[in-house]
Amino acid sequence: MTANVTLQDVERVAELAHLELTSEETQGMLRDLNAILDHVAQLNELDTRSVAPLAQVSELEGANGKSLLRKDAVRPSLDRVVVMSEAPETDGVFFKVPKVIER
Secondary structure: OOOOOOHHHHHHHHHHOOOOOOHHHHHHHHHHHHHHHHHHHHHHOOOOOOOOOOOOOOOOEOOOOOEOOOOOOOOOOOOHHHHHHHOOOEOOOOEOOOOOOOO
């Protein structure tokens, strides 16, 4: 059973994202989102029991067989006093930033 995106869903997401969509764009977004959900539903029908789970799908080794990833290492973090002294506005513990949500 495929969950369908409704016109109201598209309009709500556009509102939350502060997007002004034309009626043609809204209809296109509705069609595209439902096509994506239909495709995901098809993928969910595949038998993947014999496929090993992956955390990374890109190549992790270079041509010489060496890992492209850096080694995990514990390092000291930045000094809070130094960082906060560079901030435009702070309470000494946190950065203060302008409010961006109008509702």
